[in-house]
Amino acid sequence: MLAFCVDTAAHYQEAAEITESVSLQYAKPENVVVAGMGGSAISGELLKDWARDKTQVPIEVSRDYMLPAYANERSLVLVMSYSGETEESLSSFLDALKRRCMIFCVSSGGSLLEFAEKLGVPYLRVPSGIPPRAALPYMFVPLLRLMEKAGIVSGVSGEFSEAVELLARVSGENSPELPVKGNFAKMLASGINGRAPVVYGFGVYRSVAQRFKQQFNENSKVPSKWEFFSELNHNEIVGWEKAGNLAECFSIIILRDKMESDVIRSRIETTKVLLPSGSKMFEVWGQGKCALARMLSTVCIGDFTSVYLAILGGVDPTPVENINLLKEKTKLVGAKERVKRELAELTGSR
Structure with missing residues (x-):
């Protein structure tokens, strides 16, 4: 985890390069919903706070299995799941499809991108093999880029350049050496x-x-x-x-x-x-x-x-044992598998 902190500026720069060519072929939405959990959802919270005085388009973060009731075909739903296997995000993806929302997915792979590709939903694949909470640059920068492409905010490039330069300095000032x-x-x-x-x-x-x-x-x-x-x-x-x-x-x-x-x-x-x-x-x-x-x-x-x-505290910052244990226990309920079956049915019907 410490290496990700040290290289923060480089990760943000790489994320900017990855998202350079991202496109959004939708009309300007009436509202934006960022659907995700944990380390993926915090990117939406940062976006919401940053954009609060920059746009009249409401931005909300949904941390649930279902989208808010107002989400419809005029809503842009950004489905965020670094792993692509988060069951709440997959369920929100299914809900967005049923409501005919405008959808864009951001993930490193997994079931989310598998179904997005089969269903013709636009997506961005980010680098894999990173703990989700350390992947913040790769989950947050796409949101900035997408908001700019959708005409919801402007002036991202100038602020981003200053941010990367400052991140390099702050990382150096707090380095382990x-x-x-x-x-x-x-x-x-x-x-x-x-x-x-x-x-x-x-x-x-x-x-x-x-x-x-x-x-x-x-x-x-x-x-x-x-x-x-x-x-x-x-x-x-x-x-x-x-x-x-x-x-x-x-x-x-x-x-x-x-x-x-x-x-x-x-x-x-x-x-x-x-x-x-x-x-x-x-x-x-x-x-x-x-x-x-x-x-x-x-x-x-x-x-x-x-x-x-x-x-x-003498602990390894990387493992998240209780989260992994909870996922194993809740897997027995079968919610994720039910969502994946419904997504597979949608894939077959299109």
């Missing part, structure tokens, strides 16, 4: 070690906070949670009032930005005063000028931190 002193990700990992991380974001950092949480779960093998401003000021802060000694079990990480609005800055600073003294508090400040660069560089710091925290 550098000692703890002067290596922000190592210092953060050392600071939160032994406590459950609680990550607070806002605005474009809402999904970044979610990514931090997921990486702490899967890489570091620790419980973690995430919240965002200003929603957390309407519930989360009350939960700390009587935390007592329980607060000592948590480290709070607040994602910050020099361009944050006055009202958000005021809320963050006031919240810091209200946090219990027993908890440890850290801040991660976004870098870069454009939103995409600030988001992805902060994601990079979170990725590095989660791997260093795993190393401090």
Whole structure:
């Protein structure tokens, strides 16, 4: 996992090259639904936050077996599954076909691309053999490119160039060769070690906070949670009032930005005063000028931190044993096989 962090900029650059010739032969959609789970779905969350002030076309992320009720022939459904075998994604693919949605699939292979090819659904095949959570560049960049091709957003190239340049610098500043002193990700990992991380974001950092949480779960093998401003000021802060000694079990990480609005800055600073003294508090400040660069560089710091925290805990960040165990247990229900049978029937009828 550490190698993927070190080579982050190169992976984003490769993803851009792979998606250079991608085409989308659909009319401009009324709405966009990104259907996926886990490491594939977070790409949709990042897209949703980044595009929020750039388009009037609603973008939603669906983490379920079925699409939202409004999805129809005027909806663009982007089915995301790195492995191509995620049962919820396959089920959403089937649902999108039944509703005659505009569909595009992104995967490294598996059943998703097998059926997409047979059914004549456009798709992009990305490099295989990567842990899904480390494949973020190959799942996120296609979404940016597709949104631009669909006329939903513009100006991707300029922001992307800055992001890749910044990612190369941030990766170097947090590389394993550098000692703890002067290596922000190592210092953060050392600071939160032994406590459950609680990550607070806002605005474009809402999904970044979610990514931090997921990486702490899967890489570091620790419980973690995430919240965002200003929603957390309407519930989360009350939960700390009587935390007592329980607060000592948590480290709070607040994602910050020099361009944050006055009202958000005021809320963050006031919240810091209200946090219990027993908890440890850290801040991660976004870098870069454009939103995409600030988001992805902060994601990079979170990725590095989660791997260093795993190393401090003496665990291998790569395996995800409980996820594999759950997949084996739920396989007995037969949901995935039922979906694949229906897809095969559709293939035979076309």
